[in-house]
Amino acid sequence: MNWTRISNALKFQQWAFREIQRRVEYKAEEYDIEVDTVAPQFTSQRCSHGEYGFTHEDNRDGDEFECLKCGKELHADYNAARNVAWRLVQNWLKSGSGRATSQRALKSGTVNANGDFNASAV
Ligand SMILES: [Zn+2]
Structure with a gap:
């Protein structure tokens, strides 16, 4: 079991999620759509x-x-x-x-x- 790899995967997952969220909010603002989480x-x-x-x-x-x-x-x-x-x-x-x-x-x-x-x- 490679714990470094697992920890990196989790970090990547969190980063990817924040990135998606950021882009959705950015696009939504363009169309005046409210974003809730x-x-x-x-x-x-x-x-x-x-x-x-x-x-x-x-x-x-x-x-x-x-x-x-x-x-x-x-x-x-x-x-x-x-x-x-x-x-x-x-x-x-x-x-x-x-x-x-x-x-x-x-x-x-x-x-x-x-x-x-x-x-x-x-
Ligand atoms: Zn039921």
């Missing part, structure tokens, strides 16, 4: 279906998400994206920024402050 922890393990938000590491198996509690099956990335949107709205509610009535647009639907997901035809 959310903590990614457990967004891939949390069930985005319903309000209870059942979270378990075994919910996810590679690209597949299947909730151990309600049996909901989704693509793992799609499920995580819904959780990211949900968490963003939670942050807005906590910060009282007045955007709690906002809806976050996802490619194929929206998530509102109650965590309700509305799929829409694209």
Whole structure:
């Protein structure tokens, strides 16, 4: 096991993430789009279906998400994206920024402050 290599990989990963973030913010500003960040922890393990938000590491198996509690099956990335949107709205509610009535647009639907997901035809 080469710990130097592992530590460098982690540093590179952190650098790459910051770099992506920096570029997204730069481009967004150009188009007058606001950028928010959310903590990614457990967004891939949390069930985005319903309000209870059942979270378990075994919910996810590679690209597949299947909730151990309600049996909901989704693509793992799609499920995580819904959780990211949900968490963003939670942050807005906590910060009282007045955007709690906002809806976050996802490619194929929206998530509102109650965590309700509305799929829409694209
Ligand atoms: Zn579930």
